[in-house]
Amino acid sequence: MAEYKIYPLKLAEFQKHEKSTLLYLQGAGEKLVTPIIAYLVQGNGLNILVDTGCGGPEWSAEHHHPIVQTEDMLLENALKAHGVKQEDITCIVNTHLHWDHCWNNDKFPGKKIYVQKKEMEFALHPLPTQWAYYESEEIGLKPPFKKTMEQYILVDGDTNLYEGIDLIFIPSHTPGFQGVLVNTTNGKYLIASDCLGRFENWEGNGVMKHIPSAIHVDLNQCYATYDKIEKICDYILPGHDGKVFDETVYPPEK
Numbered sequence: 541m542a543e544y545k546i547y548p549l550k551l552a553e554f555q556k557h558e559k560s561t562l563l564y565l566q567g568a569g570e571k572l573v574t575p576i577i578a579y580l581v582q583g584n585g586l587n588i589l590v591d592t593g594c595g596g597p598e599w600s601a602e603h604h605h606p607i608v609q610t611e612d613m614l615l616e617n618a619l620k621a622h623g624v625k626q627e628d629i630t631c632i633v634n635t636h637l638h639w640d641h642c643w644n645n646d647k648f649p650g651k652k653i654y655v656q657k658k659e660m661e662f663a664l665h666p667l668p669t670q671w672a673y674y675e676s677e678e679i680g681l682k683p684p685f686k687k688t689m690e691q692y693i694l695v696d697g698d699t700n701l702y703e704g705i706d707l708i709f710i711p712s713h714t715p716g717f718q719g720v721l722v723n724t725t726n727g728k729y730l731i732a733s734d735c736l737g738r739f740e741n742w743e744g745n746g747v748m749k750h751i752p753s754a755i756h757v758d759l760n761q762c763y764a765t766y767d768k769i770e771k772i773c774d775y776i777l778p779g780h781d782g783k784v785f786d787e788t789v790y791p792p793e794k
């Protein structure tokens with residue numbers, strides 16, 4: 541089976557990310573510096589970009605939280621650091637349609653963008669608890685995913701994308717969430733993004749085996765998803781954990 545390498549791209553850093561939003565009711569009041577992460581999956585002649593990051597510092601500070609975004613964190617520069625130009629991207633996968641994961645989709649005109657059908661349905665009419673994350677019209681904004689509506693390929697459930705790369709339906713943080721399961725020389729990695737925003741979400745706290753994100757619509761759905769993840773992968777890669785950058789590539793090079 542085809543084998544790939546996965547490069548994490550740091551596209552910005554939240555300066556005051558409330559811990560209890562990432563880890564359900566844990567560490568209320570504690571603020572974390574957390575990265576906004578996209579992943580480049582390379583191999584087999586393909587460059588697959590998983591998520592496209594957030595808006596700029598001014599936008600973020602006004603509508604969400606303050607971020608730091610240095611020149612090297614701009615998506616085009618982060619790709620350039622890996623020798624990849626925007627036109628070299630084969631296709632894009634959006635794990636979900638929150639503003640900090642799809643903002644820069646429009647930097648890739650004409651490229652296919654894969655998203656779950658259920659995610660698109662929810663993103664168009666989210667529950668009020670998620671209006672801010674989708675930048676919904678209900679709060680007077682224009683959702684960033686709407687900039688690229690004609691580029692979406694809507695998939696329904698687990699879907700093979702290429703040999704060794706599968707889109708995995710893991711409803712959790714949002715009801716249409718998908719991860720990307722990637723075959724490597726060292727087993728299967730699941731790009732879990734905000735389904736497991738921190739390694740701690742997966743590793744648990746000694747009482748709870750896994751800890752859901754506080755941003756969810758159905759806890760039963762979250763736990764069913766964890767059961768599924770346990771069966772399919774060897775490693776997970778989270779959406780907002782700086783520890784990801786302890787390595788420049790996955791599987792790590794010795």
Ligand SMILES: [Zn+2]
Nearest residue numbers: 636638713734
């Ligand atoms: Zn999210």
